Amino acid sequence: MPSRQLSRTVSVAALVALLAAGSAVAQPPGGFGGQRPEPEIEGIPRVPTAVSLPTLSAPVTGPGAMFDSAPSQADGLDVAHFRYKTTEYFVSGTAAGKPYTTRVVVRQPAADRDFSGLVLAESMHVSGAAHMFEFTSGYLMDAGHAAVEIVTTSPQQFVAFNGPRYERMKIEDGQQNEIIAQVAALVRSDKGPLGSLRVRKMVMGGTSMSAGTLINYLPAHMVFRTPEMNRIFDGFMPTSNGSTIREIDVPLIQMPTMHEVETNVTRRQDSDEAGKQYRLYEFTAIGHVDSRDNVRLLPNPCTKPLSTFLTQAYFSVSLHHLLRWVDEGVAPPRAQRVLLDRDASNDGSTMALDEHGNPLGGIRNPYVDVPTAKYAPVNTAAEPVIANPSEYVRVNGLQGAQTMCRLSAYQEPFAPAKLRELYGSKREYLRKFEARLDELEREGWSLPMYRDTILADVAKTEF
Numbered sequence: 001m002p003s004r005q006l007s008r009t010v011s012v013a014a015l016v017a018l019l020a021a022g023s024a025v026a027q028p029p030g031g032f033g034g035q036r037p038e039p040e041i042e043g044i045p046r047v048p049t050a051v052s053l054p055t056l057s058a059p060v061t062g063p064g065a066m067f068d069s070a071p072s073q074a075d076g077l078d079v080a081h082f083r084y085k086t087t088e089y090f091v092s093g094t095a096a097g098k099p100y101t102t103r104v105v106v107r108q109p110a111a112d113r114d115f116s117g118l119v120l121a122e123s124m125h126v127s128g129a130a131h132m133f134e135f136t137s138g139y140l141m142d143a144g145h146a147a148v149e150i151v152t153t154s155p156q157q158f159v160a161f162n163g164p165r166y167e168r169m170k171i172e173d174g175q176q177n178e179i180i181a182q183v184a185a186l187v188r189s190d191k192g193p194l195g196s197l198r199v200r201k202m203v204m205g206g207t208s209m210s211a212g213t214l215i216n217y218l219p220a221h222m223v224f225r226t227p228e229m230n231r232i233f234d235g236f237m238p239t240s241n242g243s244t245i246r247e248i249d250v251p252l253i254q255m256p257t258m259h260e261v262e263t264n265v266t267r268r269q270d271s272d273e274a275g276k277q278y279r280l281y282e283f284t285a286i287g288h289v290d291s292r293d294n295v296r297l298l299p300n301p302c303t304k305p306l307s308t309f310l311t312q313a314y315f316s317v318s319l320h321h322l323l324r325w326v327d328e329g330v331a332p333p334r335a336q337r338v339l340l341d342r343d344a345s346n347d348g349s350t351m352a353l354d355e356h357g358n359p360l361g362g363i364r365n366p367y368v369d370v371p372t373a374k375y376a377p378v379n380t381a382a383e384p385v386i387a388n389p390s391e392y393v394r395v396n397g398l399q400g401a402q403t404m405c406r407l408s409a410y411q412e413p414f415a416p417a418k419l420r421e422l423y424g425s426k427r428e429y430l431r432k433f434e435a436r437l438d439e440l441e442r443e444g445w446s447l448p449m450y451r452d453t454i455l456a457d458v459a460k461t462e463f
Contacts, residue, residue, distance in 0.1 A: 043096055043174060045223045053189060053227060054093030054182045056104075064162045069105065069130040069149060073137055074293045074312055074453070082141035085110045089193055090168065091186065095178035101170050102179055103158065106193045107133060108146040116144035117200035118323055121184055121233070123152045123176070123213040132205035132315075135239070135290060139316035142449045145323070146194065150183045152176040152213060177217050180204075181224035184232045201327045203235040205319065208288065211238035218248055234326040237319060240288045244268055251277040251325045253332065255318045258359065258377040258409060259288035261338045262350050270334050277331075279321070282338045283314045284362035285375035287409025296392040297408060301401040302379040304410035309367055309375055310457065313450035317363075320447060333444055338362035349376065357412070363445055366436040366454070370429065372419060372461050374412040379405040419463050426463045433458050 060066070066088050073079075079086060084107055092101040109115050120140060122132040130149040133140070140147055151158070153176075155169035171179070186192040188199045206214035215238055226232055235251045242260030245252065245268070256265045261282055271278050290311040291297050300306050321332035339352040339361035351359045357374035368375065381401035385393060393400045414422075423429035437454060440446040446454075 041219050044177065044220050048223050048225050048229065050225050050227050050229055051178070051181045051185050051232075052093065053186050053191060054091045056186060056191065056193060057090040057092075060088040060090060060103075060165070063164045065165075067103075067128070067158050067161050067166070069124060069128055070107075070134050070137070072129070072134045072290065072294045072296075074310075076453070077138035077141075077312070079107060079137075079141065082138075083110045083114075084108065084141050087193065091183050093179075093182050095175035095182065096172070098172055098175065099170065100172070100175050100179060101168050102183065103151045103155070103166070103169060104183055104193065105130065105149040106146060106187075107141075107149075108194065108197075109141075109144055112197055114144045115146060115194075115197050117198055118143075118145045118327060119148055119187065119194075119199055119202040120145060120319065121148040121150065121180075121187065121202055121204045122206055123180060123204075123210050123217075124149050125207070125210045126153045127209075128157055131207045131210065132237075132239075134293075135207065135312055135315040136205075136319050138312055138453075139320060139447060139449060143320075146199075148184075148187055148193075150180060152179050176213060177220040177224075180213075180217055181220055181232055185224075185226045188226055188230075188232065201234040201323065202232070203237060203319075203322055203326060204233050205237040205239065206241075207238075208240040211241040214238050215241070215243065215245055218246055221248060221250075235322050237322050239315060239318070242266060247276050247278070249275055251279075251322060253279045253281055253318050253322045253325075255281045255283070255315065257283075257286045257288045258338075258351070258375075259407070261340070261359075261362075262377055272331050277325070279332050279334065280337065281318050281321075281335055282362040283317075284338060284359045284364060285309050285368050285409070286311055286314055287377055287407075289404070289407045291379075291408035291410070294404075294408070296390050296400075296404050298390055299386065299388065301381055301386050301389050301393050302405040302408065302410065303382050304379050304412065306379070307375055307409035307411045308457065309409065309411070310450060310454055313447065313454065314363070314365065316447055316450070317445060321444070335363045335445075336361050356414075365440065365446065366433050366458075369436050370433040372414050372429070372458075374414075375409055376412075377409050379408045379410040381405040416463050419461070423463075426461065429461065429463070430458060 087106050089104045091104050125131050133147045158166035237253050239255040240257050242256040242265035244266040291306040292308050324330040338359050341352040342350050344350050347353050356371050358368040
């Protein structure tokens, strides 16, 4: 796979924010619909309140290049392949009593007739990435869904990238929740970037730091409404996050990764009860960041081989179930959680591992059920830094490589002799793998649209 360079760089401090998976303070359970008021939180009303719609600019076409927030897309699963268009706007309004101007990027089918009516919104990660779009882009675009990215942090990196284009941006601390509510309400209106296209349902996603932004928004979600006094979001999906999250009035699917399961993950239980609709999805072998298509990790600056586990396929399973839950009322399947032995002295992991070194329990996938490698969290950076690294590592040096490597997963491929011992032949391995993939598709734990990519992966296995 060719290396794709970032069109801009961010500081190591910004990337360290990826580790904020458990940093958001969990909020206590709360009611909805006026049955009991929300607790007093600065800047958030105690009762349902309509937000004011901000002003949308014309599409931004210059001067100069647009800041690329989604460079890490899988080959063949990009916007060109799915005939999607990417449009940038400025949105201006008043939040926390002060004016703001933020950037909004909308990715939608080039043909209006192909729009499904479903939207995934996210607050852009402080690193400058629309990670939720990157992590689910193939599924989103194959299904005709739209993706909306909202900047809620300092615009400094935008101005540094292209001052003439982004100098009008202005965002201050304390404005984030109102910006999210106002922009999302605008998206749902006929005055928004989707115009007359009807938005049936909209969910908000986030990963790591942006999952923290999502979690901190939830008290505001309970009271902020569209001008017609409807809910703004229909569901939420925080990922790469293990904190205990408050109960809310719409469905929520939480998706920790091996990095969070190894340290501290919620014990909150699944529920279909109104006001407590919740699923915890722990996918075996998935890492905190995508190490397969992440441009910051290409070429590999770490000591161990990067995991080529198809992260996008499994983030997309969670999103698919959430969208069906909010749009069709189909409650998602419940899933086993990753098993823990809480003893790192026996095998280096607090997870319970099988004879191949892969986690037991959790949501299964053919990569670990018909394995050719061990998958584990927390890689380490090569020292000295590799020659010809990614732009991010080149600018930030060893510290940048260390940051990205410890957020990534790695794999240790089995030797050919072990593969022959396990499967006899490549043909038998492929037969078993495809049979397991068939089972998981029937059970709803793998999406058919990723089937060809997954099978092309395993076809490369050498015995």
